[in-house]
Amino acid sequence: MKKEKSELTGNGDSTVDKRKNESFERSKHSASNECKENSGLKKRVITKKDGRYLIYYSF
Amino acid sequence: MLQLRYDPIKNQLVAIATKRQDRTFHPPKDFCPLCPTKKGKAETEIPASDYNVVVFENKFPTFDKNPEKVDNKKINAGCDFKYELRQSKGICEVVCYTSNHDLYLEDLPLEKINNLIKVWKDRYSTLGKKEFVKYVLIFENKGEEIGVTLSHPHGQVYAFSFIPPAVLEELKSSKEFFKKKNQCLHCQIIERELKEGTRIIIHNDDFIAFVPFYARWPYEVHIYPLKHLQSLCELGEGEIVSLSKIIKELVNKYNRLFDFRMPYVMMIHQKPTDNKNYDFYHFHFEFYPPYRTKNKLKYMAGCELGAGTFLNDTLPEEKAAELRNC
Numbered sequence: 001m002k003k004e005k006s007e008l009t010g011n012g013d014s015t016v017d018k019r020k021n022e023s024f025e026r027s028k029h030s031a032s033n034e035c036k037e038n039s040g041l042k043k044r045v046i047t048k049k050d051g052r053y054l055i056y057y058s059f
Numbered sequence: 060m061l062q063l064r065y066d067p068i069k070n071q072l073v074a075i076a077t078k079r080q081d082r083t084f085h086p087p088k089d090f091c092p093l094c095p096t097k098k099g100k101a102e103t104e105i106p107a108s109d110y111n112v113v114v115f116e117n118k119f120p121t122f123d124k125n126p127e128k129v130d131n132k133k134i135n136a137g138c139d140f141k142y143e144l145r146q147s148k149g150i151c152e153v154v155c156y157t158s159n160h161d162l163y164l165e166d167l168p169l170e171k172i173n174n175l176i177k178v179w180k181d182r183y184s185t186l187g188k189k190e191f192v193k194y195v196l197i198f199e200n201k202g203e204e205i206g207v208t209l210s211h212p213h214g215q216v217y218a219f220s221f222i223p224p225a226v227l228e229e230l231k232s233s234k235e236f237f238k239k240k241n242q243c244l245h246c247q248i249i250e251r252e253l254k255e256g257t258r259i260i261i262h263n264d265d266f267i268a269f270v271p272f273y274a275r276w277p278y279e280v281h282i283y284p285l286k287h288l289q290s291l292c293e294l295g296e297g298e299i300v301s302l303s304k305i306i307k308e309l310v311n312k313y314n315r316l317f318d319f320r321m322p323y324v325m326m327i328h329q330k331p332t333d334n335k336n337y338d339f340y341h342f343h344f345e346f347y348p349p350y351r352t353k354n355k356l357k358y359m360a361g362c363e364l365g366a367g368t369f370l371n372d373t374l375p376e377e378k379a380a381e382l383r384n385c
Contacts, residue, residue, distance in 0.1 A: 035184045035292035038177040046106075052116035054104075057181075059111065059174045 061123045065143040071224050074121050074147060082119035084208045088160060093211035095158045105155065112178045113155040114216070121217065122149025148191055150218040154178060155211065163212045163320065164199070165310035172303035179216075179327065180291045186218040187332030194219040194226060194331045202322020204349050204356060214325075222331050229328060230340060237339035245341030248272075249283050258379040261308050265301035268309050270379040275369035277351045277378050278316070280309060282344040289330040290342050309346070315385045317353040 044056040062075040083092055092104045105113050116124070129144040156164055156175055164172065183195045199214035200207050222230070236244035252258055252269045260280055261268040268282045282305055284298065294302065313321035324347040330337035351357040351372060362370050 035180065035290075036295055038180055039296065041174075041177050041181060043181070048104075048106075048115070050118075052118070054106075054113065054115035056107070056110055057112040057114070057174070057178050059177070 061120070061126060061147040062129070063145040063147045065145060067143070072145065072221065076119075076121045076147075079119045079121065082208060085203075086209070088210075091160055091209065091211050093153070093155050093209055093213055094160050104153075105158075110155070110158045112157070112175060114152050114178065114182060115155075117151040117153050117215070120149075120151035122147050122151055122220070124148070124150050146220070148220040150186060150189075150192070150216075152182065152186075152216040152218075154182070154197075154214045154216060156214065157212060160211050163201075163310075165307050165314065167307075169300065169303045169307065172307055173299050176291065176294070176299050176302055180294070182216045183290060183329060183332075184292055186216065189218065191220050192218045193333045194222045195329070196223065196226075196326065197329075198324065198326040200324055202320065202349075204322040205324055207322075222333070226328060226331070230331070230337065233339050233341070243287055243339060243341055245283060245343065246287055249285065257376045260312065260379060260382045261305050263301050263305055265298045266305045268305055270375045270382070272375060274375040274378070275371055276347045276349070276357060277371060277373040278313065278321075278346075278348045278382060279375075280346045280382070282306065282309065282346075283341065284343075288342055289337055289340050291327065291329060306344070309382075312382050312385055313346075313348055316382060317350065321348045321350065323348040 040059050042058045044058070046054050046056070048054055060075060060077040063072045064075055065072055086092065090101075094103055094105070095109050096102045096106050098108065104115060104118070123146075126146040126148045129146055131141070131144055134144060135141045154175075156162075157167060157171065164175070167175070179197050183197065186192050186195050196217045196219065197214065198217075233244045236242070236247075240247075248271075249267060251272075252267065253262070258269045258272065259267060260270065265286070266282055266284055268280050270279060271281055282302075284294070284302075286293075286298075288294070310321070310323075313323065326345050327342065328345065329342040330340045349356050349358075357372070362368050
């Protein structure tokens with residue numbers, strides 16, 4: 001897990017009130033903060049002659 | 060030379076990227092660096108005879124993946140007032156939407172746009188996991204009027220080592236609203252737009268596209284998920300299809316409006332990737348087309364640049380009706 005950092009930000013709120021109004025609560029039921037898997041996504045990474053990476057995506 | 064210079068008056072960082080002056084400028088179609096490499100021809104950026112979607116590091120980046128240490132002592136030697144340099148750490152990527160030079164985003168079949176959205180999700184997730192990356196900005200500049208130098212359909216991804224100021228402002232107001240009202244500011248705006256309807260362009264099961272009440276550009280449009288989501292990462296398969304449909308429909312409406320391909324800046328504003336809590340935020344797309352009539356551009360000029368206040372010569376409700384009906 002990446003550590004929190006606050007360079008030039010200070011806007012993240014780890015103590016945000018979890019209470020939500022009705023519409024917010026309703027919508028959050030179906031929301032997830034986790035990244036959903038991309039079905040069928042394939043990656044092939046190569047390194048170019050100058051050292052930059054290049055990624056071929058296929059589906 | 061890649062540097063971040065701190066402006067102590069505006070409290071902002073400025074990215075100095077002198078190498079970008081040398082970037083490829085309107086090459087002929089036969090020498091497009093984003094096309095696949097043709098047999099017997101010079102190698103382009105993509106050493107393959109065809110591709111689906113390709114992502115690579117920008118040859119002319121704004122930020123440096125491995126920046127040298129900055130020496131603030133050296134630049135301030137003998138000076139009482141100190142300027143500040145910061146490491147210009149970051150990653151700049153190019154996303155080629157298709158190997159076909161003449162197919163724009165809106166021309167692609169839905170399935171291909173779905174795939175592009177999956178690539179955006181992957182770049183947000185992959186880059187956002189890096190320790191130094193605080194913000195991942197996915198955007199597309201389209202059209203010469205915007206300053207685009209390569210016409211091959213492509214977008215860009217910038218992995219920032221800081222949260223850029225335009226996003227900071229949105230986060231600040233979203234957080235303050237949430238603290239006061241216990242509601243998402245963006246959800247409230249969506250509810251109001253749905254209730255009034257006058258500024259809506261397109262509305263499907265999962266997304267809404269509207270000209271904001273406070274539009275700065277005549278044909279500015281924001282696309283929001285109806286669900287309270289903070290990033291593309293949270294989209295399921297069905298929602299990706301809905302998003303593809305609304306993007307394709309919107310950009311085709313732009314093209315029909317004046318009967319030419321509308322240039323625009325498109326950006327995706329998502330939550331930062333610094334692992335803090337941004338439950339109060341709501342991800343969305345913003346489109347900024349520069350035209351105010353078929354043959355007149357809107358410019359950023361004195362009031363916008365000098366005062367930070369946008370002048371919009373049009374009524375958002377009227378412009379929304381034009382877009383909705385074309």
